[in-house]
Amino acid sequence: MGSTRAATPQIYDVIVVGGGNAALSAALSAQEAGAHVVILEAASREERGGNSRFAGTAFRAPHQGLAHVKTVLCEQALGDSERCSMSPYIPEDYRNDLQSTSHGLNDPVMSEIMIRDGWETIEWMKNKGIQWETTLRKYYNIDTQKEVIIDLMSGAPVKVVGDGEGLIRDWYNAVEDAGIPVEYDCPAHELLTSGDTVYGVRTRQTDKYVDFYGQVILACGGFSANPAMRRQYLGEGWDLVPVRGTRHNTGTMLRRAIEAGARPVGHWGAAHASPQDINAPLTGDITKTPVIPRYSYTYGISVNVEGKRFFDEGEDEFALTYAKIGKLIGDQPRAIAYQIFDQKTLYLLQTRYSSGTPIVADTIRELATKLKINPTALERTVQEFNAACPRPGRGHFDPHHLDGLCTSPSLPIPKSNWALRLEEGPFVAYGVTCGITFTYGGISSDDRARVLNNEGKPMPGLYCTGEIAGGVFYHNYAGGAGLTKGAVFGRIAGREASWRAKTVGNEGARSRPGEEDTFISSSRTVQVNGA
Template identity: 65%
Template sequence: MNTKGVKWELIVRKYQNLDGLREKHDKISLEPGAPVMAVGGGVGLMESLWAAVEKLVPDGRMTVWFDSPAHELIVSGDTVHGVKVRSRDTFVDVYGKVILASGGFSSNPAMRRQYLGEGWDLVVVRGTKYNMGTMLNRAIAAGARPVGHWGACHASPQDANAPLTGDINISPHMPRYAYQYGITVNIKGERFFDEGEDNFGKTYAKTGKKIGDQPEAKAFQIFDQQTLHLLPKRYDGQTPIKADTIQELAVKTGVSPVGLQKTINVFNAACQDDSSKFEPTKLDGLSTKPSDTLTFPKSNWALKIQQGPFVAYAVTCGITFTYGGIATDTTARVLNNEGRHMPGLWAVGEIAGGVFYHNYPGGAGLTKGAVFGRIAGREAAGAARASLKTS
């Protein structure tokens, strides 16, 4: 499928091990809401969009500036006239209608610590290192109203060896989203959430925080031979920790042997003896039985951890984007503290707050950015044409 130069494909290849599913003759169920993805993921999407931009440059319909970060808004009262661009030895004033698509503050350790709390200055940043919140702060200083959940963010499980800031060649291979097929423990050997609460697309963006809250901000995803074939190809990027026994696995991972053995004993005792209901690509209702000793249930895909060799992957918390931002209306116009729109200013993407709270459904950020990006572009272009007619 191809739309305006962006090519699309079914999302299963990204999150499922198709070879493993075929080998076991498992069925594939697509989660409603996000059945397709851009070919090549985020990297492929950006390549397609840049190719579309470059087609507009030769005939003068678009000018692209590189190495030119926006630094400040040019304003008179509530009205925005343009942006001040920072170069190596001077500032350049650029006049026109302004659409802010500069993201939140996920790359800024000081702002993460200020708004998200203790320890967030140390987490892995999945995306660009330039997402510093500069224009977010400038817009608020100019009168834009802050909205949304400033104390929360999209934070997902990432490989413990992921780069500290996004690396386009490495970071796309670091997500570890197959936790529903095993159990996740901290260094004490304790489970700390329901790994089978729902499909990963509805839980992964809040699971990173749970890992970040653990000692050393580290955890281990543990699988046995029943589910290894389900791990996506992304897991091939790192060497797993393998062991024939749980005790040996604990020693190799540095997890408390006593704690891990107790956790697995309690978990296995709570699992159903009949695992025939197990269906890996949809909610199967195969849950743990009520137990006074089981701290967290597993609501789906609850298989006993019993078939060695056992495998563990070390994971940590990786931040993708922040939820707090500035207020906008249905046409992406930025609203001031009194609720009136600020003439000449629109905002789209992460910088526009008030959409996500506590959690995030997979694919919603790209959808939000694409829909309101188109709206903002149309509205700003219309306003620019109207200004030319009256000048």
């Protein structure tokens, strides 16, 4: 191994690794608590923001109904609130959604903190300049439902104006107003440690390493953009799936933390993966990625290239199922599927479908031919589905709530809600594939966002938040909970790291270049003088 050259060490109270929602929450919280903070962002200024830049930005938090939600909406969003209604979303609802989507495996302590602090964090973010609106225009086609008061899903009551780009713009405006420096094109390379104690981060530059000393908050995501790790942990075919987010989530610091002694936790064999347009780019493209999700599958049927249905499209509202549907699509032949609708429900498709290319045909047989599916197979699937649907007059179709319109037991794969016969042509299909958003496996942390070692003890000087913190999501995901988790624990990590910096000072900066002092990085011994 060749020698390494290190530049003069940089000394801060708190070092935040990452540049997305969780990281910026942590940085602003630490600065608010009196710390001297720096943000290390692997991306350039133009690509900053991590996966958050590509997010739909719904936040999940308990609230008391629409009147309560309106207290955080920006002025331009108040008009839309007249077009909708919203039921309260109480802590028990949130608790049930986290437990049901994760099959009861979610960490109860972390979950309760998300429930406890979720709404307060949304209010805090508003005070930092984040602009909130309802999800009305994101998830509902209001142009085709002009005379209808839409009862919004209460679990994800708000989103950010401008989606991911708006979220990142607002966060960085707050960061700049606070005077927090951001080091761009500065990927973290390894941790500087002595035993379990973390003293700082070594970053990788073109011709040298630069060491930063201080309390470290890891908020740099999982391994969604690393095809080798996806194949290793998620399985066959995952190295080929389109990435919905940043290309910089390579899992480097996740691996380094584990090498340094952090305990891996969570569902390493699962990820947030959802239906995306069949022509999705292989890595996040800000001009395309935000508009290619295909989440209106609840209003039709989905079939694979053999013309067969393969999941219950009406199991629950899409916000509680979409993050697991991607894997189901990925498991199908050629990892593609087709969502098929008839004229009764086309008006309900989310506006993002306008970015796709619909395949239209007057008959199911003609549609099958255009989709290159065996016509007889697809006709049989649709006939069997139609025969199992409730007859007209038996039940009421309610597009915005679980309506109980379910297929009969004769159908091997049921449709539990919104089961309407496909019979009014022209029929319309959209091709979809699996897109990965973020990974569920991560490192262990406690209620103070402190990283825990393999023996369950805190690693002094090391904190984490966001996707790198495992333990909350297993198998599936409640829409909007990820961003809330990152922001909630970002605030906690920032406060805790700031407090420790005031208490113990910059232990890692006790020596200067040229003095004898050696720390152990997460992969090898590193001398402070870079020799």
